[in-house]
Amino acid sequence: MVGIGSGERDRDEAKATTEDAHAFDIRLLKKNGMLAPGNSFDCTWILGDWITLRIGVEVEQHLLVIKDIVTSIAGRPSSRRVVDQAVPFAATPCAYGGFRRWFRCQKCRRRVAVIYFRGDSLACRHCHELVYPSQRQRGGDRARDRAQKIRMRLGGSANLLLPFPEKPKWMRWRNYERLRVLELENHSYNLECLAAWITRRRRSQEKRA
Numbered sequence: 001m002v003g004i005g006s007g008e009r010d011r012d013e014a015k016a017t018t019e020d021a022h023a024f025d026i027r028l029l030k031k032n033g034m035l036a037p038g039n040s041f042d043c044t045w046i047l048g049d050w051i052t053l054r055i056g057v058e059v060e061q062h063l064l065v066i067k068d069i070v071t072s073i074a075g076r077p078s079s080r081r082v083v084d085q086a087v088p089f090a091a092t093p094c095a096y097g098g099f100r101r102w103f104r105c106q107k108c109r110r111r112v113a114v115i116y117f118r119g120d121s122l123a124c125r126h127c128h129e130l131v132y133p134s135q136r137q138r139g140g141d142r143a144r145d146r147a148q149k150i151r152m153r154l155g156g157s158a159n160l161l162l163p164f165p166e167k168p169k170w171m172r173w174r175n176y177e178r179l180r181v182l183e184l185e186n187h188s189y190n191l192e193c194l195a196a197w198i199t200r201r202r203r204s205q206e207k208r209a
């Protein structure tokens with residue numbers, strides 16, 4: 001009996017976010033005139049400070065096809081992989097004439113404006129089980145709150161930078177150890193979210209620079 005959120009961690013917290021996948025937004029592709037059949041282009045996906053993926057894309061009459069991926073480490077191409085994953089286009093009529101284009105997720109058949117490439121497959125956000133970064137950030141905040149509650153329950157301060165509180169005399173060792181593990185899990189998860197947030201900020205600053 002621990003009682004502080006052991007089993008209640010939100011499912012969202014464990015999930016990857018939309019930033020852990022490469023997004024193809026059909027509105028942007030259309031706006032930039034990239035959807036003409038026969039067109040081919042490369043997308044760059046920066047995975048970290050050292051690893052960059054170049055995704056080779058081809059547009060067919062009714063399909064967007066990912067042909068291959070070249071991985072570069074520290075700016076040097078190191079491997080090429082043939083992928084050949086395709087997603088069909090769908091269209092719905094607009095109120096004032098013309099058509100609006102969509103992708104048709106091949107897993108759930110949903111019409112979506114954004115399709116994600118991750119783990120060599122193209123699918124919608126739901127099928128890849130991706131959450132938005134803000135959803136995971138909220139999860140990180142909740143994890144911090146839980147870690148603080150555990151410390152306060154042991155008579156300690158909410159400050160996570162201080163050492164973990166000593167075992168109160170009245171508490172059994174088993175319960176104390178369990179709380180300690182739970183605190184560590186939540187605390188680490190909070191730090192992980194914080195690190196992801198810092199990386200995101202840095203990347204968006206780099207984009208602006």
Ligand SMILES: [Zn+2]
Pocket residue numbers: 105106107108109110123124125126127128
């Ligand atoms: Zn789907």
